[in-house]
Amino acid sequence: MEAGVSEYQRMTSEPVGRLVVSLAIPTVISMLVSAVYNMADTFFVAKLGTSAAAAVGIVLSLMAIIQAIGFTIGMGAGSCISRLLGAHQPLRAGRFASSALLAAIVCGSALTVCGTLLLDGLMRALGATETILPHASAYARYILLAAPVMCASFVLNNVLRAEGKARLAMVGLMAGGVLNCALDPVFIFSLGMGIAGAAMATALSQCVSFSILLSAFLRGRTISPLSPRNVSLSPGVYLQILNNGLPSFCRQGLAGLASVTLNVTASAYGDAAVAGMTIVGKLFMFVYVIVIGIGQGFQPVAGYNFGALKIARVRAAFIHTLKISSAVMTLCAVAGFALAPALMALFISDDEAVVAIGALAIRAQALVMPLVPLGVMCNMTFQSIGKSWTATLLSTARQGTFFLPLILLLPRGIGFLGVQIAQPLADLCTFAVSLPVIVYFFNRLAARHR
Secondary structure (H helix, E strand, O other), X not given: OHHHHHHHHHHHHOOHHHHHXXXXXXXXXHHHHHHHHHHHHHHHHHOOOHHHHHHHHHHHHHHHHHHHHHHHHHHHHHHHHHHHHHOOOHHHHHHHHHHHHHHHHHHHHHHHHHHHHOHHHHHHHOOOOOOOHHHHHHHHHHHHHOHHHHHHHHHHHHHHHHOOOHHHHHHHHHHHHHHHHHHHHHHHHHOOOOHHHHHHHHHHHHHHHHHHHHHHHHOOOOOOOOOHHHOOOXXXXXXXXXXXXXXXXHHHHHHHHHHHHHHHHHHOOOHHHHHHHHHHHHHHHHHHHHHHHHHHHHHHHHHHHHHOOOHHHHHHHHHHHHHHHHHHHHHHHHHHHHHHHHHHHHHHOOOHHHHHHHHXXXXXXXXXXXXXXXXXXXXXXXXXXXXXXXXXXXXXXXXHHHHHHHHHHHHHHHOHHHXXXXXXXXXXXXXXXXXXXXXXXXXXXXXXXX
């Protein structure tokens, strides 16, 4: 109880700039480590050939589905938990944490069974060509086995962040990420397992991350008590988790659907097109997770203070977070535009077609990267304060409302260039929609609480 009171004082009294940065730094580090080991898979697998590199992009769609489940439940529970802790209700917060963990394990297990039974058909549906299929199936088999653990890890990570314990969350994710990077070359090359070795390294690292995250709860280092006795039998609890997690489901689910659509569309132009866009996706993910990490440092601050009715602090935290994330993305955009060919060559230097395809796509994306943070922060703000329907509408904009029509229509008119510029145009449209929405929201909120 004393720890809960101390955390409440910190979250509602410490200057928001310093508070957001203190929570964002460990979150960004853990997200970057996750991105690094995702890129490590692509880096090492690309040494096996263009078709193997393309297979990583196919399985990336599957991992987006797993993330959609984990983030839906984890961020849905986290949104409830941060506001409950802000309202001094830690026991109710523990009920949401325990129930969310069980739900994640059940959903992940269902995905393991269904995905394994339908493996080859699933890979074809995700965009695998006949040359890519053997690599994709070998990679996906181990990822599916780890699905329950991956979903559960997402939940525990989000609960820790919702409590303001970003450092504990960071330790679990970093340990798994470092292990993944170390095991990749051993399993792929030293043990001769090929692409299946990369998947096994990922699966084992996820198990390690889950064990470390779970230990924080078992050792009593958290505010929300995690126990089988706290698992709720009330459908209302799960409906509330899903309602608050709906924006994450739409965001991650649409990311998976967008990835599938991109792979299917690019596959019409050959394996080099799929491989090039896969590498671009991995590179941009590395930058994008920085913004996500900064935003996730902001979310518990927004949730705590909204629950405590400290509206001015919510607005100040939003502005501070947006400034930091926009500055970071601008710097990355300049570097990406200048170094695009060199970045592609790091992965697959012996295929000039892949390098050329990726370099153009990187430069197109770099032109709009400084605008991306606004949409992310708007979505996270509304999700943190329980405005799930507004957050859901915004979360569908980038990968759903705009990207899917663009990726389907543009190639018909301008060929493969339409594949390369669909995402940048979608980001530009998302910015145009998000700006008036957030300005109106904060103006109305300020008027209501004067």
